[in-house]
Amino acid sequence: MMTFISPRLRKPAMYALAGLLFAGAWLVHGGRLWWVSIPAVILTAYHVVRLYRLGGTDTDEGARAGSRADERQQLVSLRSRALACNLTALTSFIGLTVSIAVWASWGWPFLVTLLITGYGYLFGLGNYGVAEEGTPDDEDTEHDARFPLSS
Amino acid sequence: MRNRIREQRRQRGLSQAELAAALGVSRQTVISIESGRYLPSLPLAFTIARFFDLTVDKMFDPDDEETGA
Numbered sequence: 001m002m003t004f005i006s007p008r009l010r011k012p013a014m015y016a017l018a019g020l021l022f023a024g025a026w027l028v029h030g031g032r033l034w035w036v037s038i039p040a041v042i043l044t045a046y047h048v049v050r051l052y053r054l055g056g057t058d059t060d061e062g063a064r065a066g067s068r069a070d071e072r073q074q075l076v077s078l079r080s081r082a083l084a085c086n087l088t089a090l091t092s093f094i095g096l097t098v099s100i101a102v103w104a105s106w107g108w109p110f111l112v113t114l115l116i117t118g119y120g121y122l123f124g125l126g127n128y129g130v131a132e133e134g135t136p137d138d139e140d141t142e143h144d145a146r147f148p149l150s151s
Numbered sequence: 152m153r154n155r156i157r158e159q160r161r162q163r164g165l166s167q168a169e170l171a172a173a174l175g176v177s178r179q180t181v182i183s184i185e186s187g188r189y190l191p192s193l194p195l196a197f198t199i200a201r202f203f204d205l206t207v208d209k210m211f212d213p214d215d216e217e218t219g220a
Contacts (some may be wrong), residue, residue: 063177070176072189 007067008055012048019044089117159203
């Protein structure tokens, strides 16, 4: 579906969708706080417009916002997300440990987050090729792989 | 890793933005590669070398001080 949307509109569209879902949740089940959906929509609209304008600028942030990042910009983004995931896992571990130490019932979100990040890491290892051990060259070939130049 | 991108680009009278457009990367990435802050991927290194009609090893030289070799 994303291929039908202009690259510059992709990120703003995603933020608009997320913001409208958040606002809709407040409107439907917010009770007396239903009005929170109004500032949520306003903030979403502001952020979407800001993101769209940023996507037109000749900067690294603009390239990411406009979904036209090249390999270096994608690498920077990937490293930043990896750092964010590390911090999330660390924070979750600390939160879970503290909740156990004080025997509190609010520790389960930390446990869920820790499990998701841990599973995501293991899934990534398996998905991105760490499991492809292969066989040594010596077992695959009849030639002497150690001394290819010897006759 | 040292490279000859800036030198080759100036010889051909290209701006960083023009080179970036030709290589399909951003101007900021060309700046980063020229200054040695970013090492391009192998496909991009080949694209750069071919653009300047040079081989990759002529375009990129290992810097002894940085690699520790």
